[in-house]
Amino acid sequence: MSELRQDSTTREWVIIATERARRPDEFATAKGDKAIEIPEYVESCPFCPGHEALTPKELYAIRKGGKKRTAPWQVRVIPNKFPALRPTEDPARLQVGLFRGVGGFGDHEVIIESTRHNGYLALMEDAEVEDVLTAYRERYLSLRKDPRVKFIVIFKNHGKAAGTSIEHPHSQIVAVPIMPGGVRAKIDVAERYYDDNGACVYCSLLEEELYSKDRIVMESNGYVAFEPFASRVPFETWIMPRKHATSFCMLSESDSHLVAPVIRTILAKLYKGLRNPDFNMIFHSAPMEDEDTPYYHWHIQILPRLTLQAGFELGSGIYINSTLPEQTAEFLRNVEV
Amino acid sequence: MSELRQDSTTREWVIIATERARRPDEFATAKGDKAIEIPEYVESCPFCPGHEALTPKELYAIRKGGKKRTAPWQVRVIPNKFPALRPTEDPARLQVGLFRGVGGFGDHEVIIESTRHNGYLALMEDAEVEDVLTAYRERYLSLRKDPRVKFIVIFKNHGKAAGTSIEHPHSQIVAVPIMPGGVRAKIDVAERYYDDNGACVYCSLLEEELYSKDRIVMESNGYVAFEPFASRVPFETWIMPRKHATSFCMLSESDSHLVAPVIRTILAKLYKGLRNPDFNMIFHSAPMEDEDTPYYHWHIQILPRLTLQAGFELGSGIYINSTLPEQTAEFLRNVEV
Numbered sequence: 001m002s003e004l005r006q007d008s009t010t011r012e013w014v015i016i017a018t019e020r021a022r023r024p025d026e027f028a029t030a031k032g033d034k035a036i037e038i039p040e041y042v043e044s045c046p047f048c049p050g051h052e053a054l055t056p057k058e059l060y061a062i063r064k065g066g067k068k069r070t071a072p073w074q075v076r077v078i079p080n081k082f083p084a085l086r087p088t089e090d091p092a093r094l095q096v097g098l099f100r101g102v103g104g105f106g107d108h109e110v111i112i113e114s115t116r117h118n119g120y121l122a123l124m125e126d127a128e129v130e131d132v133l134t135a136y137r138e139r140y141l142s143l144r145k146d147p148r149v150k151f152i153v154i155f156k157n158h159g160k161a162a163g164t165s166i167e168h169p170h171s172q173i174v175a176v177p178i179m180p181g182g183v184r185a186k187i188d189v190a191e192r193y194y195d196d197n198g199a200c201v202y203c204s205l206l207e208e209e210l211y212s213k214d215r216i217v218m219e220s221n222g223y224v225a226f227e228p229f230a231s232r233v234p235f236e237t238w239i240m241p242r243k244h245a246t247s248f249c250m251l252s253e254s255d256s257h258l259v260a261p262v263i264r265t266i267l268a269k270l271y272k273g274l275r276n277p278d279f280n281m282i283f284h285s286a287p288m289e290d291e292d293t294p295y296y297h298w299h300i301q302i303l304p305r306l307t308l309q310a311g312f313e314l315g316s317g318i319y320i321n322s323t324l325p326e327q328t329a330e331f332l333r334n335v336e337v
Numbered sequence: 338m339s340e341l342r343q344d345s346t347t348r349e350w351v352i353i354a355t356e357r358a359r360r361p362d363e364f365a366t367a368k369g370d371k372a373i374e375i376p377e378y379v380e381s382c383p384f385c386p387g388h389e390a391l392t393p394k395e396l397y398a399i400r401k402g403g404k405k406r407t408a409p410w411q412v413r414v415i416p417n418k419f420p421a422l423r424p425t426e427d428p429a430r431l432q433v434g435l436f437r438g439v440g441g442f443g444d445h446e447v448i449i450e451s452t453r454h455n456g457y458l459a460l461m462e463d464a465e466v467e468d469v470l471t472a473y474r475e476r477y478l479s480l481r482k483d484p485r486v487k488f489i490v491i492f493k494n495h496g497k498a499a500g501t502s503i504e505h506p507h508s509q510i511v512a513v514p515i516m517p518g519g520v521r522a523k524i525d526v527a528e529r530y531y532d533d534n535g536a537c538v539y540c541s542l543l544e545e546e547l548y549s550k551d552r553i554v555m556e557s558n559g560y561v562a563f564e565p566f567a568s569r570v571p572f573e574t575w576i577m578p579r580k581h582a583t584s585f586c587m588l589s590e591s592d593s594h595l596v597a598p599v600i601r602t603i604l605a606k607l608y609k610g611l612r613n614p615d616f617n618m619i620f621h622s623a624p625m626e627d628e629d630t631p632y633y634h635w636h637i638q639i640l641p642r643l644t645l646q647a648g649f650e651l652g653s654g655i656y657i658n659s660t661l662p663e664q665t666a667e668f669l670r671n672v673e674v
Contacts, residue, residue, distance in 0.1 A: 004439040012518040308498075311617040316490045
């Protein structure tokens, strides 16, 4: 028996298709352990230490022994060499009839997470993950100073199926000069829920997930990781702060200290339980104009790329997921890391 | 210089990233000509003729020499062996707090397009494509009789990257008991445009595309094929009827006769120009409840799967397209078939 489930934060539906059910552990069997094959240093990699001259000029770095530019870096941020958008462009609006365009203004940066070519977040020390989060936040705060920036997204593509072209562990941050349609839709859902209930839909959801316990993977003092009720893909995992805050950029040092072990643990559970699956990780924050409103709540989504979306998803917007999130949550709870 | 463009029918944005520009012909070089390798008949294929007992019971067929069940079929429709949804389920609503579900009622059928294991639509006679369209329409009309069905989508996954698991040419039709969120959003955009302008946004768009000519691939008496202004992926192609009609199910026999050569020609141009690319083809029609309204307009979308969507697309809903639709339109216009 299949079941349709609605995501209460987007109002999108998924089909949990248990006719096609696969046990959580079946997803692990196809994957090898890539980390064993991947060396710590690769001569031709532009992101490995010593090759800094091969990349565009550094925008930010965290260095051993402080701010001296000659000290070795640990985390390094550079402009994307082939940026989708550029800070030097003009975000001018152009409209001819129904054809609306905006100039290619924006920012597109790369966060090199480690000096090690095989330095996965899943295998790091918590303090190293904290450094990566610090770099994310510093760049987010810097990019959002420009009033032409309307929305910023931080994301990581891990593995070929997740769309990465460079093996060395890195994340990306993109600032855009428009409000994306899908983001507007999420904001509208959150706003309507707030109007109807006087509460943030994400706070309410977290409360209900914690009460039901079925889909919780782990909880810490400040953060909760769970498989959402309407998981779009097998092992979709959300990490959400208990404390209401609209944007990742509001993360304090003590928050970083709380969330880093949760991110590291979830990625380590996926790494061990599914043998280094390809995945996308996304930091969802309110657009700049909604940062001071009471209804949005920042969160992290991790989406393993174990299945493909096909014509049905493209035609209906409905995902078909062949696993029960209650089962993948149990599977991940039991992976010891 | 990059450029952001908005799709006037969805209000979604894409980045046309010419920094990463690839010439249209570069997409062809990586592909071989699969049709040469694929035989006309495969002993182990459940969709090849003579293996009918391996599939669920036939729902509909077009036969040589009329309706006699013993006559050989040309197009055959069967239930999906592993359906995402089943007509025997009850679409009961279940809600506990923020967790909303609906029972797995629906239909999921497979349209076998040809007796030939390598009988691609791109290589068919126009009359054979017409037969496939007749099967689509007959099943659409049959499924929509059930008042519990709210939305029907017809789609085709061609090739592994497009999510197909069975090689023998086939399409699928799925009927769902809910209004998908993304479909509601498209309807809202069309409705608002109608309120503001007293016209169908798709009719207006078609008029403007025909006036500009830049993105037109071909036009016939009744149908126009073009690369949309905000193409999400390289070679995204839309086929749209000139005559306003909300749903594919309103297609008459004479309409089939007009659209079949356009579908066949576009697929043949892609097949020849890009050497048999993987693609999804989707028939977008109004949900049942909007069939009699004046603002929606059915259309076909063909989305080649030449690139991958990654964290940025998942996090922002914005696609990054590395080609200009004006250039892919020109490329396809020049492919002779």
